[in-house]
Amino acid sequence: MGTGAVSNSLSSLIGKSTEAYTAKASLNEDGSINTATSTVTGDRTTDLFKNAEKEMGKDQFLQLLVTQLRYQDPLNPMENTEFVSQLAQFRSLESSSNIETAIGKLGDTFKGTVDAQRQSAESISNSSAISMIGKVVRLEQKELSWVAKAGSTTDLNIHLGNAAQATVRIVNSDGETVKTLMASQKDEENSQIITWDGLTDFGEYAQSGKYTIEIDEAKNNSEIYAFAQDMITGVRFTGDGTVVKISGKELPLSNVLDVSGGSSASELMLSPQTAISMIGKTIRVRSDAIRFTGADNESVPISVNTGGRAQVSVQIVDKLGNTVYTTTAKAGADGVADFGWNGGRNGGGYVDPGEYFIRIAGQGQDPSLYSFAEGTVSGVMNLGGETRLRVGSISVSIKDIVDISDTVRSYDQGDYV
CATH class of the missing domain: 2.60.40.4070 (Immunoglobulin-like)
Known part of the structure; x- marks a missing residue:
């Protein structure tokens, strides 16, 4: 009995995907299949063939290789070179499968990282957007x-x-x-x-x-x-x-x-947390008002940011806008002109005690020209729903602060002509 006839006859039984694939065959003396006594079971839509339309994986390849070895003709076994070739194919398939799995995991990890970064960016963007309300x-x-x-x-x-x-x-x-x-x-x-x-x-x-x-x-x-x-x-x-x-x-x-910033009352609001963190800091605040008390040997300290100029012309005016005193102040190395006013008038004499104001020539056209006061933040207060800083005996709004530092700037009166 030849094996070729059996193989060919079995192939004819399972030639189509919907035909039976398990067969028990009886052979005639001439080697042909006796269809009267042969039986078939199952169909090719289940079990081994249910994933026939999918790509072959390493497990399916190994199953076919083992089956081939199991049913090989003991009198005509598989050649060694052929067996080694199929093992090499299996190894190659296994490596490709492992690489594909690793790439898939890497893709999942990368996607997770990108999603996390996107969510973080959206969170920052949303916070920034909320902070713009009132601007x-x-x-x-x-x-x-x-x-x-x-x-x-x-x-x-x-x-x-x-x-x-x-x-x-x-x-x-x-x-x-x-x-x-x-x-x-x-x-x-x-x-x-x-x-x-x-x-x-x-x-x-x-x-x-x-x-x-x-x-x-x-x-x-x-x-x-x-x-x-x-x-x-x-x-x-x-x-x-x-x-x-x-x-x-x-x-x-x-x-x-x-x-x-806009012009609303809420254009610049200082959060309580930020305000508390500024306690002990030295702040510079725009201030053009000064008070003269008339005390003996009094000298009211005045500081002017000169905007890079070597000297500036400064006037002291009363509440009616009348100029009572004029001087030219020289800038120091830090670009600030410091001097003291003893209440003297132009032409002699002294002004009455009260509130006066500082005017700098050209400050209307140059915002870098301004007078200021400095002090250390000693506390926090809330006035009318607005968080303000306490500096000495006065309260300061965040919109008036022009500089914040950890150290107190040295002050040198008398640098004026």
Whole structure:
């Protein structure tokens, strides 16, 4: 009985994926299969063949190799070279599988790290956004929401930069221009407010909805843009990022062009924790008011930041704005002019006890020129809901602080002419 006939006949029984794959065959004398006495069990949709459409892994490869060895013809065993070749293939497959697994784990680890960094960045971004509430900001405005009501209008702020004019187009969701406006009368800040009354270029009222603001000249000039400028009244966190609430609009935080303190009472607030940490620090505070008591040998200390000048002209004025004393103060190596005033008047005599004020020539045009007082923070107080610092007998607001240090600056009176 030849084995080839059996193998070929079994192959004919399991030729299709839905046919039986387990067979018990009886052979005729000529080596053919006796179909009357042969039986088959199972089908190729289960067990070994249920994952036939998937890629072969190292376990399946090893199973096939062991099965091949188990059922090899003992009179004609597998050649050594063939066996070694298949072992090498198994080793290669195993290595590839291990590398794939390692890469998969590395990918999971990298993804976890990226997710953690993203969450950390979002947390920092959210905290920064909250701290901007109460600040005046300028944001680039790329869209506007229009509500069609009789008599309604909407203002657009257009920054022209160094351009003489700009063509502003209001574009609908279909990319069609519904209104064309011109900006050509810029103010001292190179900006202009233009008003849209909702009418299209055809004299019809535009439908309610969102429109895009497009400026033709902005394509080649980054100084030209539409913007909204006002105080941030709130923030909202969305799936598309953080948006800030300004002038009744919600605009992306990423559109912020400029941030300033604003003019509200809450523009600069000092947290109690920060205030406590400043106890023992030396602070420099803008101060243009001084008090003369008229005591014997009195000398009121005055310090002026000269803004890099070698000397500055300083006036002492009364509450009515009358100049009572004028001097020229020389700056020290630290750029500060220190001198003392004994209450003397120009032309002789002394002023009456009371409050007086320091005026520096040119300080209206140069913010680096200012008079100041220094002292060590000794405590914290709360006045009207605002946390303030106690320096000596006075309370100081955070907005008046111009410098903070750990040491007290040496003071040398009399350096004036």
